Amino acid sequence: xxxxxxxxxxxxxxxxxxxxxxxxxxxxxxxxxxxxxxxxxxxxxxxxxxxxxxxxxxxxxxxxxxxxxxxxxxxxxxxxxxxxxxxxxxxxxxxxxxxxxxxxxxxxxxxxxxxxxxxxxxxxxxxxxxxxxxxxxxxxxxxxxxxxxxxxxxxxxxxxxxxxxxxxxxxxxxxxxxxxxxxxxxxxxxxxxxxxxxxxxxxxxxxxxxxxxxxxxxxxxxxxxxxxxxxxxxxxxxxxxxxxxxxxxxxxxxxxxxxxxxxxxxxxxxxxxxxxxxxxxxxxxxxxxxxxxxxxxxxxxxxxxxxxxxxxxxxxxxxxxxxxxxxxxxxxxxxxxxxxxxxxxxxxxxxxxxxxxxxxxxxxxxxxxxxxxxxxxxxxxxxxxxxxxxxxxxxxxxxxxxxxxxxxxxxxxxxxxxxxxxxxxxxxxxxxxxxxxxxxxxxxxxxxxxxxxxxxxxxxxxxxxxxxxxxxxxxxxxxxxxxxxxxxxxxxxxxxxxxxxxxxxxxxxxxxxxxxxxxxxxxxxxxxxxxxxxxxxxxxxxxxxxxxxxxxxxxxxxxxxxxxxxxxxxxxxxxxxxxxxxxxxxxxxxxxxxxxxxxxxxxxxxxxxxxxxxxxxxxxxxxxxxxxxxxxxxxxxxxxxxxxxxxxxxxxxxxxxx
Amino acid sequence: xxxxxxxxxxxxxxxxxxxxxxxxxxxxxxxxxxxxxxxxxxxxxxxxxxxxxxxxxxxxxxxxxxxxxxxxxxxxxxxxxxxxxxxxxxxxxxxxxxxxxxxxxxxxxxxxxxxxxxxxxxxxxxx
Numbered sequence: 001x002x003x004x005x006x007x008x009x010x011x012x013x014x015x016x017x018x019x020x021x022x023x024x025x026x027x028x029x030x031x032x033x034x035x036x037x038x039x040x041x042x043x044x045x046x047x048x049x050x051x052x053x054x055x056x057x058x059x060x061x062x063x064x065x066x067x068x069x070x071x072x073x074x075x076x077x078x079x080x081x082x083x084x085x086x087x088x089x090x091x092x093x094x095x096x097x098x099x100x101x102x103x104x105x106x107x108x109x110x111x112x113x114x115x116x117x118x119x120x121x122x123x124x125x126x127x128x129x130x131x132x133x134x135x136x137x138x139x140x141x142x143x144x145x146x147x148x149x150x151x152x153x154x155x156x157x158x159x160x161x162x163x164x165x166x167x168x169x170x171x172x173x174x175x176x177x178x179x180x181x182x183x184x185x186x187x188x189x190x191x192x193x194x195x196x197x198x199x200x201x202x203x204x205x206x207x208x209x210x211x212x213x214x215x216x217x218x219x220x221x222x223x224x225x226x227x228x229x230x231x232x233x234x235x236x237x238x239x240x241x242x243x244x245x246x247x248x249x250x251x252x253x254x255x256x257x258x259x260x261x262x263x264x265x266x267x268x269x270x271x272x273x274x275x276x277x278x279x280x281x282x283x284x285x286x287x288x289x290x291x292x293x294x295x296x297x298x299x300x301x302x303x304x305x306x307x308x309x310x311x312x313x314x315x316x317x318x319x320x321x322x323x324x325x326x327x328x329x330x331x332x333x334x335x336x337x338x339x340x341x342x343x344x345x346x347x348x349x350x351x352x353x354x355x356x357x358x359x360x361x362x363x364x365x366x367x368x369x370x371x372x373x374x375x376x377x378x379x380x381x382x383x384x385x386x387x388x389x390x391x392x393x394x395x396x397x398x399x400x401x402x403x404x405x406x407x408x409x410x411x412x413x414x415x416x417x418x419x420x421x422x423x424x425x426x427x428x429x430x431x432x433x434x435x436x437x438x439x440x441x442x443x444x445x446x447x448x449x450x451x452x453x454x455x456x457x458x459x460x461x462x463x464x465x466x467x468x469x470x471x472x473x474x475x476x477x478x479x480x481x482x483x484x485x486x487x488x489x490x491x492x493x494x495x496x497x498x499x500x501x502x503x504x505x506x507x508x509x510x511x512x513x514x515x516x517x518x519x520x521x522x523x524x525x526x527x528x529x530x531x532x533x534x535x536x537x538x539x540x541x542x543x544x545x546x547x548x549x550x551x552x553x554x555x556x557x558x559x560x561x562x563x564x565x566x567x568x569x570x571x572x573x574x575x576x577x578x579x580x581x582x583x584x585x586x587x588x589x590x591x592x593x594x595x596x597x598x599x600x601x602x603x604x605x606x607x608x609x610x611x612x613x614x615x616x617x618x619x620x621x622x623x624x625x626x627x628x629x630x631x632x633x634x635x636x637x638x639x640x641x642x643x644x645x646x647x648x649x650x651x652x653x654x655x656x657x658x
Numbered sequence: 659x660x661x662x663x664x665x666x667x668x669x670x671x672x673x674x675x676x677x678x679x680x681x682x683x684x685x686x687x688x689x690x691x692x693x694x695x696x697x698x699x700x701x702x703x704x705x706x707x708x709x710x711x712x713x714x715x716x717x718x719x720x721x722x723x724x725x726x727x728x729x730x731x732x733x734x735x736x737x738x739x740x741x742x743x744x745x746x747x748x749x750x751x752x753x754x755x756x757x758x759x760x761x762x763x764x765x766x767x768x769x770x771x772x773x774x775x776x777x778x779x780x781x782x783x784x785x
Contacts, residue, residue: 446750446752449750449751449752450718450749450750450752451749453749453750453751453771454669454672454749454771457749457770457771457772458669458671458672458675458771458772460772461672461675461676461679461771461772461773461774462675464772464774464775465675465678465679465682465775468682468775481671481674481675484671484674485671488671612718613720614720614721615720615721616720616721621720623720
């Protein structure tokens with residue numbers, strides 16, 4: 001559980017890094033983006049303000065220009081008044097002034113506050129003789145002009161004759177005495193047109209025009225109220241002549257914001273995307289690392305598992321170096337198999353541990369593995385333990401690790417199959433024995449039927465002839481024949497009895513026999529024959545050669561082989577017979593070797609030890625000797641082999657069992 | 659009476675008996691006998707050597723048995739079947755031997771011992 005938790009902790013730790021990186025890069029990008037956006041916003045804002053300021057300045061200039069013009073016209077008009085206070089040539093000059101200056105609409109001469117002269121008269125006739133100094137709404141401003149002795153622009157206000165207009169009153173003094181006003185009226189509409197404000201602002205800006213009320217000091221607005229006049233976007237300018245104010249404000253103060261909003265959104269999206277991408281990018285290696293860690297853990301687990309299997313396995317396991325054949329590591333069972341402790345076998349060559357007779361096969365298989373011909377093999381072989389005991393093992397060798405060229409390491413699995421193997425060998429041996437006996441039995445029955453039948457058929461034939469006999473002499477000859485058949489039958493029965501007695505005799509006396517002594521006896525029996533043949537008998541039987549055997553069988557066997565060697569000698573050379581005893585795998589072997597006529601093994605090899613199988617036309621060769629010796633050897637648990645070549649000689653080998 | 663018979667058998671008692679039977683049958687003008695097939699083969703392997711009309715052949719013999727004799731001889735004399743009639747005459751009554759005999763085209767028949775005078779007469783008359 002603890003491990004599981006720590007693994008989870010590692011996972012969380014690994015995963016938190018990409019999340020942080022993602023968030024951080026998202027925030028960083030957003031911050032950067034919005035900083036730049038803010039800068040941009042500021043620039044745009046400033047640009048707008050500058051533009052508004054420019055417009056205002058222009059408007060100011062235009063208005064001032066217009067007022068300046070009005071002042072000049074008012075002055076020119078005032079010049080029509082002579083020192084006596086009479087108005088000359090108004091009807092002539094006034095049209096020139098008004099028509100020549102499109103920026104003014106009406107001119108008046110107002111002596112003593114009474115509107116006396118007016119141009120154009122059309123539309124203004126109603127105000128003739130109107131006293132402005134007696135009109136409350138006008139007199140304050142009128143008096144202000146007199147007071148300051150300067151031209152003062154009143155209004156805009158609703159004219160008596162109709163329409164909103166600005167009225168510029170220039171006080172006229174004759175000899176320092178107020179005479180009246182020279183008045184210029186500019187319709188508000190006209191003034192605004194002259195200021196160019198509409199043209200300049202276009203649709204982009206709103207503007208306002210205000211004037212301080214002389215009486216109340218309140219600001220009076222003359223245009224439809226604009227929204228958000230107090231916003232920082234508005235720009236105002238004060239015109240000194242008449243304390244007017246012009247305001248300008250963006251039609252759409254949030255335009256820049258709206259303009260930048262998509263970009264802001266874009267930045268947000270890109271930021272989120274970037275964060276996501278970075279998270280993903282960071283997450284991939286983190287994930288892989290987490291996976292690696294996980295697999296590493298699993299690997300350790302699996303290594304532990306296999307280590308446990310290796311250590312606890314009920315069969316021997318070893319790792320071997322493919323080239324040197326040296327043991328790199330073994331498990332306890334493997335070492336136990338050999339009677340060593342686990343580490344003691346490291347460095348051993350597998351050949352050192354293998355039974356000498358099995359090394360070649362094992363080595364051949366290893367060569368085939370090393371050459372890549374096979375990748376594994378299974379072999380039943382014998383190994384030698386520390387105590388020198390032979391243990392049968394089932395060995396499975398397979399490639400464990402490879403480099404580019406071939407195997408580097410092998411794993412060898414060993415299972416102790418000694419008991420199995422021994423019983424297998426025993427079983428095989430008894431199977432062979434049974435098969436052999438069966439074969440002999442079949443052969444025997446054939447021989448019996450054949451041989452006995454040959455006698456019986458002869459008797460039958462003789463009796464048939466006897467019946468046909470025409471003379472006593474002839475009958476007599478058949479009786480003689482019959483007695484011959486009787487003798488032959490007797491001989492056959494004797495042979496069969498001998499065979500049966502060997503094969504059925506299970507409790508024969510077996511005693512240690514000194515082979516050399518028995519051979520000496522046999523040689524004495526055959527002494528006459530040896531001399532007759534002039535044969536050389538070489539005896540190389542060790543004095544210590546003792547075998548457990550039945551004495552009668554030993555006599556019979558030695559007699560048979562020696563007499564055979566003499567009988568089948570080659571006339572063209574001196575018979576040379578060698579009898580020697582040797583040890584093979586701890587068992588005694590007697591070898592009888594001659595330089596006789598030899599046996600054609602291809603033709604007779606299989607039948608050599610068969611009953612009544614003879615291979616010469618000698619009447620003495622009845623095919624019983626070898627048959628009987630073989631049976632006697634078999635009965636004693638030994639075996640006989642033969643090697644022979646026609647014209648060279650024959651060697652029989654008698655293998656005695658322990 | 660110019661028919662020739664040959665007996666190949668290692669049983670010397672049988673040889674004595676068959677000799678009497680042949681005489682008794684009185685159909686063969688000439689008769690020969692071999693006590694082993696190897697000797698017979700030595701004579702017969704020469705293609706110029708005239709074969710007897712009838713050969714009575716035993717199976718179990720030392721050195722060369724009846725089967726080997728036929729095999730060897732037919733390799734020396736490809737027309738063996740037309741040159742002579744070979745009968746297996748044996749004390750064996752084993753089916754395996756009968757079947758084996760049937761597989762040789764050179765073998766005219768398989769007869770179990772003893773051979774009677776009458777049987778031999780019939781064989782001689784067929785020639």
